Amino acid sequence: MTQIVVIGAGVIGLSTAVRLQQDGYNVAIVAKDFPSPFETIDAKASINYTSQWGGAHNRWVIPANETEERDHAMALVTFQQMESLNKSNPEAGITFMPGIEYLENPPAQYSSLTEEKAKSLGLVEFRRLKPSEFPDDKVKWGCEYWTWCVNPMIYCSFLLRRFSWNGGKVFRREISNPREGFTIKGLADVRVVINCSGFGFGDKDSFITRGQTCAVANYTPATVTRQNADGSWSFCVPRNFDGGTIIGGTKEPDNWDPEPSVPVREKMLKDFAATYPSILGNN
Template identity: 65%
Template sequence: MSDIIVIGAGVIGLSAALRLQQAGHSVTIIAKDFPTPFEAADKRALINYTSQWGGAHNRWVLPTNPAEQREHEFSLTTYRHMEATLREFPEAGITFMKGIEYFENPPPVHRDLTVEKALQLGLEEFKLLEKKDFPDDKVAWGCEYKTWCVNPMVYCSFLLRHFHILGGKAMAMELRNLNEAFLVKAVPGVKLVVNCSGQGFNDPAVFPTRGQTCLVANPCPATVTRQNADGSWSFCVPRNFHGGTIIGGTKEPDNWDPEPSPETRARLLSAFAATYPPIVADGPLQPLGDIVGRRPTRRGGIRLEREEIAADEIKGLQDNEARSIVHAYGLGGRGFELSWGVAEEVFELVKQRVSSRL
């Protein structure tokens, strides 16, 4: 099998590296940032390492077009993988629990959703909520289902350890461009690179979507999401394994501001306590820290394809053989949800490339 470099140690890079490793490839991860415990992480220095700060749960996005259907299939693949991983590795940082959703102004795809349709889409333990279950009169639609969430520091560290135990190599290095990966002396002659860099190396279609959340000590037995009529969101994602609960959140395209806003924190905490009163049943919310992250979003959606690079385009190569790059980046805030579906697609693209060279 081939020597492969995976660029990026976020959830997409780690998942893709493991999937390729399972297929027998020799894989090296090159990344600027790697998983770090929350207590020791420099939030400002790691602001672009999105997986560190992700809410990290599965919220079903009901498909209305082919692109969304493809992503839904990725979500289902990830869901099944999380189930299997939890059975084999209970320490991996994965928890299955109830997911609750509220909409003030639900789109047609939600209004038309029935239990039968939900089951066809793969939603387990789906239930439409009644008006008496809503937190207030502004909510017009709600549902619940079985879902998963992860503590991202625990989970990503688990993936990296698992990769290492299986023989993978990791190098802390910041690349200036993609072609540099083909010239890394520690992996001589590499012909294939997987670009899981998040932001895609100066791809003009990529932009940051700033998110601010707050970590609180209060536990929560469910992941809860509310979309308000003005398009804003209120949500919580439990980080079990002594990780507290994330309360969010904002979605601010093209906002590079690294500083958390105290006013935003107050608004987020107040809104969620009103949406889900059980979280404050034993006392007020206990903030542990504000989090600001930059979701690597891409106009036109995920880039998931293989690109062939002529040898003369890579200065410094010692041979004339073309190289290949498999791109897998630009997932915005859905990296964890789609991770193993994307990893499987990366594997297929690599397999096609290897087969074409035989």
């Protein structure tokens, strides 16, 4: 049987390995970093293992071009997969909940979106919000739909555990070239190597993007995203299973600074509280 090596044990590598395994292939994962309980993670040492620092949630993006249509089609398949997995394995770390969107400067494909069109795109329980439901008068468009969030630390550990219990082999090591995947000691007749290492091999088309978020203990029953007219974002992603809520966030291409910014954190929290005051509770 064909032996496949997957390089990388982030959510893409783990998902790839599990799916190939389900299709009957012998699969091994080779990676430097693997899922760990958040209580024991050394943030600096694991800064490049990005999957566990993700939110993570599904946001529907209304497609306006061929690339976005392709991405939307994949998002629909992923939605079905997560829905099925949530039913069969509630311990996987997935939670379905409402998603709320606020846009200050909505593109045409949003402004013209009807409930009928949303239904044809596969959006479940979609409805446009009334202006009276907006947090302030800067918001010009809003909607609500049914979506999913995932606690990535639980989910990644679930995938690794499923992979291992189904006979997958795991090798913790650092490699410098994808071709090394064909010569892993202990594996014979490796025919395929799949690179899921992210930034690991210096791909010239890849670049670092620094993102800052903040984990809080406050509970929210929905994942909320606000797109501001200046291009900035404000959002929350609930991490159920005692994971708190992620408040964000920033996107800073080519910023290698590993230190979180206190002023940025304070602004993120202030901005989201203004957009979604109920996160503060009754106190």
